[in-house]
Amino acid sequence: MLKKLSFVVLLLCSLGAMPPAAPSYQLAKLHYGGGGDWYANKTSLPNLINFCNQALHTNLAPDEATVELDQPELLTYPFLHMTGHGNVSFTTAEAQNLRRYLIGGGFLHIDDNYGLDKFIRPEMKKVFPELEFVELPFSHPIYHQKYQFPKGLPKVHEHDGKRPQGFGLVYKGRLVCFYTFECDLGNGWEDVGTYPEDTPAVHDAALRMGANLVSYALTQD
Template sequence: MSLNTWAQQASLRIARLKYGGGGDWYGNKTSLPNLIKFCNQNLKTNLAAEEDIVEPGSPELFNYPFVHMTGHGNVVFTESEAQNIRKYLIAGGFLHIDDNYGLEKFVRREMKKVFPELNFVELPFNHPLYKAKFPFPAGLPKVHEHDGKSPQGWGLIWQGKLVCFFSYECDLGNGWEDQSVYNDPETVRQQALRMGANLVYYAMTTL
């Protein structure tokens, strides 16, 4: 399926990235179904209720307008996987990387394989991503404390377009989880879900 056919599909699917290296790519099991439900209710999208699992070297990667990656530990992309991700992102795909804690050094190293010529840049708070559907005039919401740092949104920009967004010191995915998992206040969960909806909407409207 080519990327430019996404908008014509009756039902879209989003995916979780199953990467190598030993990190827990499968973390936050209830997060994406909850985000999908929120998007379908609030953005009137028609996303399938459960996410798919896709590997970075698979041709199936090109089936998804939005791919989510999370975890705590090591990440390793082979050269062919890195090239496949690069082609996917240049073709119009969108990768959201959510640092569940401890992912940053691996993400920065492996995404250099994907885009050796690019560096992550912190997005200004007036970036369209932060107001795609719900306003976030101060950038990412803070969901969980890690090292007491402010949340930061880092992006890879390819020819003027944001193709990869890295949410750091924020833990959006934890905020998308069932409330019983972390017992976060509902106000925090709603902010996390709204920011997640911005990500999905941005990915689907900036092909």
């Protein structure tokens, strides 16, 4: 409820109904262990933040934060983004901290940057051993925030040529983790020209879907 009320306040501020306020939230990128390139896609989150502030009239801090799972600051970020191509490793304590963060109202977006899948699934089992990733139906609200995606995730990069899939971990009826697979959503957020094959239309679709993720994370109960 606190996240939802704060989101309404920042919307009112942006529309001039209240005096301007300091940034209400900062989005964070997860610095994880195991040697994988957690730092990939350097322009992704800044571009998404800028897009959300313009299109959703949010008041997000312009710079992303970087956080590790053993840092107390983790609990201050309502939206945690994770990406990479390679190995991921959570310690027992880190898995427990991530579980507390997600149960307590946090939201994790995992974006497979190609090659992450075989590593992230067993690590998330440490966090929620009782849960399985389930593919979300296209009717799920995450696809129907400000922007409508009636066919699910946009396809940014081909990878193995499979269809893009959005998987979720649902804890007591609440989506706590959204995992984008065979999509490469974060690459679509990067500066236009980073990947010459990505058209402006692909870039825009990726940002719109990203804005849906942020909107959903900040407004869900």
